[in-house]
Amino acid sequence: SKHLRSRQKKAQSSYSDVTEYAQELFLGMAVIRAFNKEYTSWKRFIKVNEKNYENNLDVVRIDSLLTPLTYMAPFVCYALNMYVCGQAIINGELTVGEFVALNGYVMLVIGPIMAIGSLTSVLQKGLASLERMEEFFELPQEEIQEQVGHLPLEDxxxxxxxxxxxxxxxxxxxxxxxxxxxxxxxxxxxxxxxxxxxxxxxxxxxxxxxxxxxxxxxxxxxxxxxxxxxxxxxxxxxxxxxxxxxxxxxxxxxxxxxxxxxxxxxxxxxxxxxxxxxxxxxxxxxxxxxxxxxxxxxxxxxxxxxxxxxxxxxxxxxxxxxxxxxxxxxxxxxxxxxxxxxxxxxxxxxxxxxxxxxxxxxxxxxxxxxxxxxxxxxxxxxxxxxxxxxxxxxxxxxxxxxx
Structure with missing residues (x-):
């Protein structure tokens, strides 16, 4: 989860770089054309965008690994439960009614476990965003009033x-x-x-x-x-x-x-x-x-x-x-x-x-x-x-x- 959060933070930072550079391109279009730097600017934009692509791909790699594990783990546990309980029934250690009840309990647990796995991914991405926002939240707030007077003209x-x-x-x-x-x-x-x-x-x-x-x-x-x-x-x-x-x-x-x-x-x-x-x-x-x-x-x-x-x-x-x-x-x-x-x-x-x-x-x-x-x-x-x-x-x- 920590790896996902750190990579998500890098992805957000690189996306910020892309939007910032795109804004510079639009505002400085006249200068770029005057110096005949369209190709150079385009190459630099491609480089910035590729970095953003790689950082987002890192997030997807971890996310794509986490999601299958989240869905597979409960069913693996369910299969093991079927095997162990089946052996117990064969050996006379467990009744069929107890087996059905136990499987029902396992099925009730599988849904929340899968939800927790998905929630972990969303939570880590949200925490990465929160860390970036906290930099602004920690800035001192200025108290501005609408109706105020002027200072007198003094030295x-x-x-x-x-x-x-x-x-x-x-x-x-x-x-x-x-x-x-x-x-x-x-x-x-x-x-x-x-x-x-x-x-x-x-x-x-x-x-x-x-x-x-x-x-x-x-x-x-x-x-x-x-x-x-x-x-x-x-x-x-x-x-x-x-x-x-x-x-x-x-x-x-x-x-x-x-x-x-x-x-x-x-x-x-x-x-x-x-x-x-x-x-x-x-x-x-x-x-x-x-x-x-x-x-x-x-x-x-x-x-x-x-x-x-x-x-x-x-x-x-x-x-x-x-x-x-x-x-x-x-x-x-x-x-x-x-x-x-x-x-x-x-x-x-x-x-x-x-x-x-x-x-x-x-x-x-x-x-x-x-x-x-x-x-x-x-x-x-x-x-x-x-x-x-x-x-x-x-x-x-x-x-x-x-x-």
Whole structure:
């Protein structure tokens, strides 16, 4: 039974691999065709599917052995009983009536024994599924409430923040301290893996920050109800997730029930520069106006602007932008930056690899290997001739080559 359970668990895992890879193939169809990798992708799918086939075949082998044994064993016992009892009758040790009664008892037992054998197979398969599900059951549950208030707009204090993922040996953030005044526009730059996005996960409490490390005003982030915290923060990323509904419905996705609408969908779309090329789809009601799965029928820059409009429409006290300008054209970037810089009623924290987007920031923090190595305004950091200056020079050199 233990062998059946372990093999069933492997079979379920390999089936998960097949469905996951199939989903990747469908979502990445354009890239596969562009690189002429249909045959390579097909061969890899065959390999993944063959592994799934072998694992399921192992389950069938044990199951096919267990089932005949389950059905044969009771009848073998019945045949032995007939032989032994027959010899006893011949020797005068057992009467015919006792023989008939004993056979009746044996027949009554055979049915449950066969059922137990079948149940064992089903039980072991079920236990294998339960072991996989328990991994999710053991995750801590978040308590989300619908009707919650917003945090007031206050300074954010980060004091000596150290954080490491459970699967990581080294901390991803090391002794990070920041003071973010309310209503400020803060920029964050740094290389891959320097801890920028991890900081946003901590501010959103997707990952839990250590106690006494992040404060909104004088309140520790761990003492703020999760629903209140997340309703107080608007978020836009470089890879936005769009729903297969209209652009208007995507924009108002962040609407909180009972919240007074201080901004209309049109105003949010205008701030994100959507009317320049998507006006008809925003104002229309035709089936055509619904986005395809993942927003694949709009460009990368348009997806980012829809995501930004969603964040603007939420009109939360705090706005987190995680490289949300990476796919924007120059015209859209200038329009959105002008909108952000004129906003003093919202604290904006912006991660960006496009350094021109941060030139007007009140303060820029430079991350490197989990540490803050520099901080200051754009002009102050250029005068320091440090890492930020190097990044600016490299980016300007790249722009000159493109021109």
């Amino acid at each position: 954010i204090h980060i004091e000596g923040l150290n954080f490491a993922y459970a699967t990581s040996k080294e901390p991803i953030l090391k002794d990070v301290s920041m003071h973010i005044p309310k209503g400020a526009f803060i920029g964050i730059v740094g290389g891959p893996g320097s801890g920028k996005s991890t900081l946003f996960k901590l501010l959103l409490d997707i990952q839990h920050a250590p106690k006494h490390s992040i404060y909104f005003g004088s309140t520790d982030i761990q003492d703020i109800p999760l629903s209140t915290l997340r309703h107080s923060i608007a978020y836009a990323s470089s890879t936005p997730s769009l729903l297969s509904v209209s652009i208007r419905d995507n924009i108002q996705f962040g609407y909180t029930n009972g919240k007074d609408l201080s901004m209309t969908i049109e105003e949010a779309a205008q701030r994100a520069g959507l009317f320049r090329d998507l006006e008809e789809r925003i104002e229309g009601n035709r089936k055509y106006d619904h986005l395809e799965e993942g927003g694949t029928d709009v460009s990368g820059g348009q997806r980012q602007r829809i995501s930004l409009a969603r964040a603007f429409f939420k009109d939360a006290p705090y706005l987190l932008l995680d490289d949300a300008f990476s796919a924007l054209d120059a015209h859209s970037l200038c329009h959105i930056l002008d909108t952000l810089r004129s906003n003093t009623e919202q604290t904006i924290i912006c991660i960006s690899q496009r350094l021109e987007a941060l030139e007007g920031a009140d303060c820029i923090y430079v991350f490197h290997e989990g540490h803050i190595v520099e901080s200051g305004t754009h002009s102050e950091l250029l005068q320091q001739k440090g890492m930020y200056h190097q990044l600016v020079m490299l980016q300007k050199r790249g722009d000159s080559h493109e021109n």
